[in-house]
Amino acid sequence: MNPAPAPVTTADLVRRAVREFETPLVGYAAGITHDYNAAQDIVQDTFLKLYTQDDPARLDGPGLKAWLFTVCRNRALDWLRRRKKLVSIEASPVDDLASRDPGPHEAAIDNEEAAEILRFFRRLPDNQAECLRLKFQNDLSYREISAVTGFSVSNVGFLIHTGLKRLRQLLSHETGGAHEPAIRITPLCAAPHCS
Amino acid sequence: MNTSPDHPDFTALALGEHISGTPTQAVLEALRTNVAARREAEQIRAAAGSLAFVLKGQPPQGLDEARRRAILHADSAAVRARFAAEESAASARESVAPAVRRRHLWLYPGIVAAAAAVAGFFVLRVLPGYSTPAQNSNDPVANSEAGAEPNGKIMVTPASVKDAAKPYSHRTPPPGIVDRSAAVPAPEKDPMPAPEEKVLVKDSPLQLPVLPAPAPASPKSLPAGGTHPKLDPAANYATPPAVKPPKRR
Numbered sequence A: 001m002n003p004a005p006a007p008v009t010t011a012d013l014v015r016r017a018v019r020e021f022e023t024p025l026v027g028y029a030a031g032i033t034h035d036y037n038a039a040q041d042i043v044q045d046t047f048l049k050l051y052t053q054d055d056p057a058r059l060d061g062p063g064l065k066a067w068l069f070t071v072c073r074n075r076a077l078d079w080l081r082r083r084k085k086l087v088s089i090e091a092s093p094v095d096d097l098a099s100r101d102p103g104p105h106e107a108a109i110d111n112e113e114a115a116e117i118l119r120f121f122r123r124l125p126d127n128q129a130e131c132l133r134l135k136f137q138n139d140l141s142y143r144e145i146s147a148v149t150g151f152s153v154s155n156v157g158f159l160i161h162t163g164l165k166r167l168r169q170l171l172s173h174e175t176g177g178a179h180e181p182a183i184r185i186t187p188l189c190a191a192p193h194c195s
Numbered sequence B: 001m002n003t004s005p006d007h008p009d010f011t012a013l014a015l016g017e018h019i020s021g022t023p024t025q026a027v028l029e030a031l032r033t034n035v036a037a038r039r040e041a042e043q044i045r046a047a048a049g050s051l052a053f054v055l056k057g058q059p060p061q062g063l064d065e066a067r068r069r070a071i072l073h074a075d076s077a078a079v080r081a082r083f084a085a086e087e088s089a090a091s092a093r094e095s096v097a098p099a100v101r102r103r104h105l106w107l108y109p110g111i112v113a114a115a116a117a118v119a120g121f122f123v124l125r126v127l128p129g130y131s132t133p134a135q136n137s138n139d140p141v142a143n144s145e146a147g148a149e150p151n152g153k154i155m156v157t158p159a160s161v162k163d164a165a166k167p168y169s170h171r172t173p174p175p176g177i178v179d180r181s182a183a184v185p186a187p188e189k190d191p192m193p194a195p196e197e198k199v200l201v202k203d204s205p206l207q208l209p210v211l212p213a214p215a216p217a218s219p220k221s222l223p224a225g226g227t228h229p230k231l232d233p234a235a236n237y238a239t240p241p242a243v244k245p246p247k248r249r
Helices: A010-033 A036-052 A063-090 A093-099 A112-121 A126-137 A142-149 A153-174 B008-014 B025-033 B035-056 B065-072 B076-103 B107-126 B133-138 B140-146 B158-165
Strands: none
Touching: A010 A036, A010 A063, A010 A126, A010 B065, A036 A063, A036 B065, A036 B076, A063 A142, A112 A153, A112 B035, A126 A142, A126 A153, A126 B035, A142 A153, A153 B008, A153 B035, B008 B035, B025 B035
């Protein structure tokens, strides 16, 4: 006779969330705020919000990832809104430029083409960049991205399609017409129809 | 499902996602056999792979040790109290905003009504043949043109009726209004001459009169040969026919 599984406590849920999603969430928040310190504060608050949940077992599953990214996104956007008010009052463009400086991770990139891809990626509109980051950096599905961002699934598909198309155009223009980038990666999709 | 390579459905299929429902086997087979579609899907996956490599390959950004410790050893009650205070402050801000908006709610219908009145005034001014009641009653010139009777009644003049009957481009615009919509200016005279008039082309090297078009021949007047006795297709009408001198007696 198998013993019943131990009930999930909030502490267990928080430990699992920090172990699995600490790095992806900080990268996601930094992509929105362009401020590494602010991203850490936002992610800290995101994990602390788990303590306010009455039923931690409900989140212990595939829904935890979408919940964490949703909370993180909302807090990041709140931070941006508060910051924009401060910037408009103080009228200090220097601070805005400072927040746009590349973080330590971007400065450490040696691969020239990777730096180029990142440079073109930063030129994309915010909503396209956000959907691409959620899809390709954090491996969220279209439906999960729709749940996190509030966009419809078809809108998510449109943003990813348009963002990838724009990225390919910029890379093709930069490489003088070569459509395929130099970095060759095996297909992401393992489904039969992708072969 | 749209399987055009330039459609988001195609990109989703290439990435293993579905937007407009699960694709049928026929659609998948068609994509597998279409060489151009396969090449496009490969390029999409290559671009996606490159982007994923770059985004994931960045040096890991995690929380610093102090923040991580604060999360793992947080006091649940204190955290709940803190977030409750944040939410009450946020709801208090939102409750003030609607009251401020309600105070100025009367402004919006007023602005809309004023804009509609101004727009209606300009529309009526631009419309042709419009004359204000003040003009009709007091202006002697307008009254004479309008044919107002001494008793104050306003008559519709033949001139205004004729003007209204003309095409819009030929109407006389009201004074002070420049009719920019007319593509053709009002002609002073009929530009097309009557068919029976001869038009002499001046200052041309060959000053030839243009002969009127011959009258169409009725089938009954045609001889058995099929040609009209007076209109010979073989004749050259550019040169005048030879005139025989009268016979001398």
